[in-house]
Amino acid sequence: MGVKAKIAPSMLSSDFANLASEAQRMLDCGADWLHMDIMVILLCPPLLLLYYGISILLFLCCCRAYLDCHLMVTDPLAYVEPLGKAGASGFTFHVEVEGENPVEMVLVMTVEPGFGGQKFMPEMMDKVHTLRKKYPTLDIEVDGGLGPSTIDAAAEAGANCIVAGSSVFGAPDPAQVISLMRKSVDEAQSKM
Numbered sequence: 001m002g003v004k005a006k007i008a009p010s011m012l013s014s015d016f017a018n019l020a021s022e023a024q025r026m027l028d029c030g031a032d033w034l035h036m037d038i039m040v041i042l043l044c045p046p047l048l049l050l051y052y053g054i055s056i057l058l059f060l061c062c063c064r065a066y067l068d069c070h071l072m073v074t075d076p077l078a079y080v081e082p083l084g085k086a087g088a089s090g091f092t093f094h095v096e097v098e099g100e101n102p103v104e105m106v107l108v109m110t111v112e113p114g115f116g117g118q119k120f121m122p123e124m125m126d127k128v129h130t131l132r133k134k135y136p137t138l139d140i141e142v143d144g145g146l147g148p149s150t151i152d153a154a155a156e157a158g159a160n161c162i163v164a165g166s167s168v169f170g171a172p173d174p175a176q177v178i179s180l181m182r183k184s185v186d187e188a189q190s191k192m
């Protein structure tokens with residue numbers, strides 16, 4: 001058995017006016033984590049900012065800080081090479097995956113960030129596959145376009161942390177979607 005599946009509904013697809021109850025609903029449906037895009041507050045009208053800001057602060061109080069590294073769609077995998085190995089170029093930040101202060105998770109974006117409901121980019125799976133081969137115990141997260149029709153591609157490439165917004169919040173039975181995605185990750189991990 002490889003790494004544990006962690007299913008993280010993206011709160012970007014939730015009802016923002018009821019953030020706390022939406023979060024609880026997802027936890028009741030079996031979510032392991034709740035994914036929050038902080039960029040959302042930049043898009044809020046000023047009067048709503050305070051309300052959302054307080055909600056988000058309360059929400060974050062219940063969260064564990066996670067040391068991670070994001071790979072945007074156009075970011076090369078070399079960003080997460082160990083420091084000494086890849087060397088640091090003038091404009092590139094390299095992040096240690098192994099060593100004294102390793103990252104705990106690498107997030108491979110599978111859409112351009114901004115909004116939910118976008119199409120999954122299967123070509124990003126090469127990054128996931130390469131990372132998984134190199135780092136068998138690393139938490140590898142994918143975010144964007146994940147749902148019942150795309151989960152197998154991500155799971156088979158080696159992703160174990162799954163961020164999913166519209167497929168979970170838009171489902172008549174979110175618990176069933178969460179469970180299906182967990183099963184796909186568990187099955188893929190059991191073969192690794």
Ligand SMILES: O=C(CO)[C@@H](O)[C@H](O)COP(=O)(O)O
Nearest residue numbers: 010113114116117145165166
């Ligand atoms: O960061 C983002 C998009 O910017 C994601 O967290 C989305 O919220 C995922 O939504 P779906 O693609 O699953 O609908």
